[in-house]
Amino acid sequence: MSHLVEENLETVKQQMKLACQASGRKIEDVKLLLATKTVPFEKLQIAIQAGEVLFGENKAQELRDKFPLMQQYNQVEWHFIGHLQTNKVKDVVKYVTLIHSVDRLKLGQALHHQLVKENRTMDILVQINTSYEESKFGASPESALALVEQLSQFETLNVKGLMTIGKLNATNEETRHCFRLLKQIQSQIMEEKFPRVEMDILSMGMSGDFKVAIEEGATIIRVGTSVFGQRYLPDGYYWNEHARQDD
Ligand SMILES: *Cc1c(COP(=O)(O)O)cnc(C)c1O
Numbered sequence: 222m223s224h225l226v227e228e229n230l231e232t233v234k235q236q237m238k239l240a241c242q243a244s245g246r247k248i249e250d251v252k253l254l255l256a257t258k259t260v261p262f263e264k265l266q267i268a269i270q271a272g273e274v275l276f277g278e279n280k281a282q283e284l285r286d287k288f289p290l291m292q293q294y295n296q297v298e299w300h301f302i303g304h305l306q307t308n309k310v311k312d313v314v315k316y317v318t319l320i321h322s323v324d325r326l327k328l329g330q331a332l333h334h335q336l337v338k339e340n341r342t343m344d345i346l347v348q349i350n351t352s353y354e355e356s357k358f359g360a361s362p363e364s365a366l367a368l369v370e371q372l373s374q375f376e377t378l379n380v381k382g383l384m385t386i387g388k389l390n391a392t393n394e395e396t397r398h399c400f401r402l403l404k405q406i407q408s409q410i411m412e413e414k415f416p417r418v419e420m421d422i423l424s425m426g427m428s429g430d431f432k433v434a435i436e437e438g439a440t441i442i443r444v445g446t447s448v449f450g451q452r453y454l455p456d457g458y459y460w461n462e463h464a465r466q467d468d
Contacts, residue, residue: 226267229448240435256445259452262290279303279459281312288316304358307331321384324348324360329372336377344381351399352388373415382422396430400437
C-alpha cells in the first residue's frame with residue numbers, strides 16, 4: 222500500500238514535469254495539491270514523508286478530523302476546495318490558508334463577517350463553472366467579473382485567482398476549452414485592477430486532466446485518485462449535495 226502512494230506520486234511528478242517541458246513552463250510554477258477527501262491519515266503520512274506539503278479538503282467535518290493528526294507536521298498547509306456552506310465558514314477559516322471555492326456573494330459576506338470578528342484576513346479563489354454543467358458549483362463565466370468586483374469590497378478578503386473543475390469524462394479538447402475560458406476570465410479581471418485582487422493563481426486540473434491544465438496555465442493542480450487510488454464515495458456526494466439550495 223505504502224509503495225503504491227509513493228510510486229503514484231513519482232508518476233504524477235514525472236507527468237507534471239513532462240507537461241511543463243512540453244509547454245515551456247517551469248516546474249516550480251506548478252504546485253501539486255493533494256485532494257484528500259475520504260483518504261485515511263495513514264496514506265497522508267506517506268505523502269508527507271515523500272515530501273508533499275499541500276493538501277485540500279472538501280468538507281468541514283473531514284478537515285476538522287484530519288487537521289489535528291496532521292498538526293505534528295508543521296510544514297503542512299491546508300486549502301479548502303469543496304462547496305462551502307455559509308454555516309461552516311467558521312469551522313473552515315480556522316484551518317486553511319486558501320479557500321478555492323468562493324462562488325457567490327453570500328459566501329463572501331459570511332466569510333467577511335467571520336473574519337472581521339477574528340480581526341484577520343483570508344486568501345480566496347473564485348470558483349467558476351467553466352463547463353456549464355448543472356451538477357457543478359461555481360459562478361457562471363458571465364457573472365465572474367461582477368462577482369469579483371463585489372468580493373473586492375470586503376477588506377478581509379484577498380482574491381488571489383480563480384479555480385475551476387474541467388468538464389468530466391470529456392475529450393481533451395473539451396476540457397482544454399474550460400481551462401482556456403478560465404484563463405480568459407483571468408485576463409479580463411486583471412485589466413480591471415480591483416483593490417485586493419490579484420490573479421496569480423489558476424487552480425485547475427485533476428487526475429484525468431492535469432496535463433492539459435498545465436499546458437493551459439494551471440499554477441495549482443488538485444490531484445486525488447492518481448495518488449491515493451479510487452474513492453469509495455462518488456464525487457456527486459461532494460459536488461452536488463442535496464443541500465445545494467443551502468444559500
Ligand atoms: C476530488 C477533487 C479533486 C481531485 O479529483 P481526482 O479526480 O481524484 O484527482 C480535485 N478538485 C476537487 C474540487 C475535488 O473535489
